[in-house]
Amino acid sequence: MLIEARKKELLVLQMVIQKNNCSLQELSNDLHIPKRTIKELIRKINVSLKQFLLIDEFIYSNHKGEIQTKETDQTKKLAVFSKLKLCYLKESNRFNYLMLLINYPQTAVPKKYLLEQLYISPSYLEKLTKQLNHSLKKFHLRILSVKNCCTLEGNELSIRLYLYFFLSDTFGGNDWPFSSLELNALKMNSTDEQIEKISKQEKNIYLLLTLFILRNKQQAYFPKTSSEITELMDLLQHTHDYSEYFTSFSVSRPCEETETERAYFNYFFYCFFPNQISFRQKQEIGFLFSTSKNLICRQVGQLMTYLTQQFPLNHLENKIPIYFYFLVLAVVFFELLGESSSSFSTLCFPEATSNHSSSFIQEKKLREKIDTIFSKNGERNQISQYLSQLIQHLLQTETKEQLLIHLQITKQFTGNYHLQSHLQQLFRKDAVKITAYSEHADLIITDQHEKISDETETFYLDTTHNTVLFGELIKAVHELYMKKGYENKTKRM
Missing domain, CATH: 1.10.1790 (PTS-regulatory domain, PRD)
Incomplete structure (x- = not known):
């Protein structure tokens, strides 16, 4: 839903955040974008961050020419990215069009209302509809234009799944997507401060709940399922029922429809919030x-x-x-x-x-x-x-593999002891074991610049800069462990 220029800006911002520090040349090589263009995109990102989020010079170049961010905490950096992405989306007529369809009290939204809210012509609305339908096609959904109204059409399950994934990814816990039902109306007896501290996962639970409430108010219901699936959904509910979230806000309608909606909400809860189970x-x-x-x-x-x-x-x-x-x-x-x-x-x-x-x-x-x-x-x-x-x-x-590591640290006064203690604190004994025999090792860690083995992977640890390199070592150990596990698994097959 974003224009190409905005997509490129977000791509550069994402890469800068992931790399922590890098050069213009590295960014250019990784993204296949000329250095001059990268530099201009960074300038535009900084302008946008100041305009939308009041952040000055978020991306800068240090005295070594490395590209860095003002914020060092990874979680906060990712929050900046998702907030800027949302700001860019709100500039998009396609995005705003879809949000109007989601928030309207009925499934059929009058074209007159859409034209007034978006400040566009009927011909441009038709163009936006075609563009959105191109994106929705792979989800077997479409926007249907009938009798001067636009309606999101498709299997009800597909509609709710699409809207849940789209909204949870787009808003990322930073903002609330629904104008017709505020979060504090769902979180009754909660102060604004408490609502502000709600975790992203809990917000997503209420997001799913709101989708159910709004679709029900629009009289869009799930079809009846097969007897096998109904039986399994009943089993889930009888064991642990999470549909009380939905039941508290369900609108009055026939009992059978209520039970079906509850069963689906409960099933979705199991699927989308596994860490709550x-x-x-x-x-x-x-x-x-x-x-x-x-x-x-x-x-x-x-x-x-x-x-x-x-x-x-x-x-x-x-x-x-x-x-x-x-x-x-x-x-x-x-x-x-x-x-x-x-x-x-x-x-x-x-x-x-x-x-x-x-x-x-x-x-x-x-x-x-x-x-x-x-x-x-x-x-x-x-x-x-x-x-x-x-x-x-x-x-x-x-898979339970054990990575064997042989240490040859000779330049430090403590020899192997310091590094061995570090590794034993970071990794389980059944995952990583220190061996005295280099010929049995999967990885050799040494501070000597000489080839110890042609067959075994070797990591050269410069003990004068071991703080910098230790992170790279941990990454190498982890990757080698995963590689060994996969190779052994395929041998067993």
């Missing part, structure tokens, strides 16, 4: 799924049998409830969304992280197995693609 609760629900005769649970049971046979070293028999929990929720997600599931799945499910041929072969086998098990379910290819990615992600968390 304790590990014990996840295990409890996963166990109930594993013992259920529900068709989806039985299909996941077949998949779990296959996984425990294929990955015996992961001891998945001890993890069955937690795997059931995530896999059943995921299958329900695909079943509900149908043909539009691929558009939303990229926002929810981790991507595969390896291009190794052995990993590709194993993933192909896994996807074929998923296709066989879920052959009667709709959108089979999408289920197999994203379920296999979710499974690989879960399997990686179970």
Whole structure:
């Protein structure tokens, strides 16, 4: 929804924030933008930050010619980025058009109202509608223009998912997107100061709640689900019901519609706020799924049998409830969304992280197995693609590798002791172990500029600047640990 010039500015700002300090040449190389253009974009960013956020010279160049930011705290820097992004979006007619559709009391918004609010001509409104529809198409949504009104059309689940992801990403907890229902109306008995301190995650819960309230007021409801999905949603509610958020503000309507809306809100809560659900609760629900005769649970049971046979070293028999929990929720997600599931799945499910041929072969086998098990379910290819990615992600968390490190620090008075103590404080013993034998090591850390081994990776630590390099060392240890874990996992496949 942003013009290209604004996108470039945000791209440069994001890169500067991520790198902490870098040169114009580095930025130019990474972004494939000429240095002169980078310099001009930085100037424009600083002008915008002063104009919108009253921040002077946020990006500057130090005496070494390194590009840095005035703010050093990463969280605060990211907050500046998201606030500026929102300011730029509010300049966009497409963004403001969509926000008017979201906030209007009815689903059908009069064109006259849109023209007055946006200060545009009917022909330009038509142009904006076409541009937005181009973006919405991949989510199987569109803005329909009928009888002098514009309406956001599509599957109700897709509409709410799209609006939730769009608004939570755009506003990022910095601002409240709804003009028709303020946050303090939802957080009754809370002072302005308390509302200001609400966490981003809690704000997103109220954002989801407000979407439900507004869509219900617009008389836009969910269709009835299949008996299998209804049964699983009921099980979730009977175990831990989070729909009380919604029930307190639900508008009067037939009981069946109320129950359906509550069930969906509760299901969304489990999906979008996983950290609000304790590990014990996840295990409890996963166990109930594993013992259920529900068709989806039985299909996941077949998949779990296959996984425990294929990955015996992961001891998945001890993890069955937690795997059931995530896999059943995921299958329900695909079943509900149908043909539009691929558009939303990229926002929810981790991507595969390896291009190794052995990993590709194993993933192909896994996807074929998923296709066989879920052959009667709709959108089979999408289920197999994203379920296999979710499974690989879960399997990686179970991998228990040990990285062996050999130390040869000779220039410091304390020798290896200082660095060894540091590493043991930062890493678990079962993850990183110090070995006296360089031939057994996965990584050698030394302050000697000589080749110790041709086969083993070596990190040269300049002990006169070890504070600066220690961060790079920790990063190298972490990357090597992940690499070893993935290589060993693909060997087992």
